[in-house]
Amino acid sequence: MDYIWTPVVLIALLIVVTLLVILIDKFLGGGGERKITVNKNNVVTITGDDTALNALTNNKIFLPSSCGGKATCGTCKFRLIGDVEPPKSTELPFLSKEEIADGVRLSCQTKVTSDIECEVPASALNSKVYDAKVVEIEDLTHDIKRVRFEMKEDFNFKPGQYLQIQVPGIETVRAYSIASDSKDLKHPEVIIRLVPGGVATKFIHKAMIVGDKIKITGPFGEFFLQEKSNRPMIMIAGGSGMAPIRSIIFKMMDLGFPRKGTYFFGARTKKDLYYTEYFLDVAKKYPNFKFIPALSAPLPEDNWELEVGLITDVVRKFTDDLSGHEAYLCGSPGMIDACIKVLKEKGMPEEYIYFDKF
Numbered sequence: 131m132d133y134i135w136t137p138v139v140l141i142a143l144l145i146v147v148t149l150l151v152i153l154i155d156k157f158l159g160g161g162g163e164r165k166i167t168v169n170k171n172n173v174v175t176i177t178g179d180d181t182a183l184n185a186l187t188n189n190k191i192f193l194p195s196s197c198g199g200k201a202t203c204g205t206c207k208f209r210l211i212g213d214v215e216p217p218k219s220t221e222l223p224f225l226s227k228e229e230i231a232d233g234v235r236l237s238c239q240t241k242v243t244s245d246i247e248c249e250v251p252a253s254a255l256n257s258k259v260y261d262a263k264v265v266e267i268e269d270l271t272h273d274i275k276r277v278r279f280e281m282k283e284d285f286n287f288k289p290g291q292y293l294q295i296q297v298p299g300i301e302t303v304r305a306y307s308i309a310s311d312s313k314d315l316k317h318p319e320v321i322i323r324l325v326p327g328g329v330a331t332k333f334i335h336k337a338m339i340v341g342d343k344i345k346i347t348g349p350f351g352e353f354f355l356q357e358k359s360n361r362p363m364i365m366i367a368g369g370s371g372m373a374p375i376r377s378i379i380f381k382m383m384d385l386g387f388p389r390k391g392t393y394f395f396g397a398r399t400k401k402d403l404y405y406t407e408y409f410l411d412v413a414k415k416y417p418n419f420k421f422i423p424a425l426s427a428p429l430p431e432d433n434w435e436l437e438v439g440l441i442t443d444v445v446r447k448f449t450d451d452l453s454g455h456e457a458y459l460c461g462s463p464g465m466i467d468a469c470i471k472v473l474k475e476k477g478m479p480e481e482y483i484y485f486d487k488f
């Protein structure tokens with residue numbers, strides 16, 4: 131019978147040793163008390179070697195983390211101050227040379243093994259988790275929906291910022307730009323395109339219903355309307371990139387559109403357009419505002435009589451010297467990079483080009 135018991139004893143011994151190692155690591159080894167100094171005067175204390183992202187989240191400092199710490203979104207950046215270790219290979223795709231030199235790292239890939247000092251975007255200190263209810267879902271196109279939430283508490287945000295939705299059923303969260311009027315503190319809205327193969331957008335498009343209760347974190351982001359500026363604005367968006375621009379335009383309308391603003395919206399065919407009539411009407415009401423929708427591949431049945439071409443070509447056609455302007459761009463990385471090139475060709479200084487790539 132000994133031959134039966136030997137493996138059992140061995141397995142039991144292995145379990146006990148593993149548990150001991152975990153406990154020793156937690157309480158004696160790597161698991162001591164650590165301090166994280168955030169933006170100079172916020173100090174949080176943690177026990178154990180957790181990632182900076184988790185440690186900050188547990189202390190109610192919410193960095194964006196659309197991939198939930200899997201190193202696939204690059205949104206959880208923060209800046210370490212002092213002696214900073216080289217980035218891990220998982221961080222490299224998300225960090226520029228300048229950021230690496232400046233101590234910027236992904237907080238989900240940074241283990242806190244000693245006291246550290248870091249800098250996070252100011253918005254991270256104001257973000258929190260909110261209980262929300264879905265109160266409206268509207269089809270805007272064949273693959274884009276608008277979702278309106280109702281919040282229990284006021285949700286303050288700047289036009290252009292984004293929020294994160296904790297999608298029920300999958301562990302992770304997803305980030306979406308806020309599309310609504312920033313003076314309505316109880317009803318943020320998002321505009322979501324169905325991404326082929328995307329678990330979160332599939333849930334939102336196919337399963338989410340009015341009345342669903344979800345958690346929202348935010349607001350996040352350094353892309354927002356520069357309210358104190360008086361530079362004329364160029365706004366460019368494609369697809370669901372309309373969302374933050376819509377929020378920015380709501381704010382500009384509230385202010386009476388005191389400076390010039392031209393909004394270029396690019397889509398492939400007419401079935402990809404939405405809110406066209408709405409923004410053409412806004413342009414009629416506010417002389418400072420111009421709306422230029424463009425289709426890159428209109429179908430004959432679209433009977434499209436407005437602009438045709440890539441949005442970059444349309445921007446090039448309708449703009450001259452942009453050295454005194456500022457720009458707000460939202461869309462795919464490819465579209466944004468191409469637009470930045472055109473804006474710079476037209477003399478726009480880089481520091482006045484604000485963008486949100488998704």
Ligand code: FES
Binds near residue numbers: 194198200203206239
């Ligand atoms: S949370 Fe996505 S890369 Fe860190």
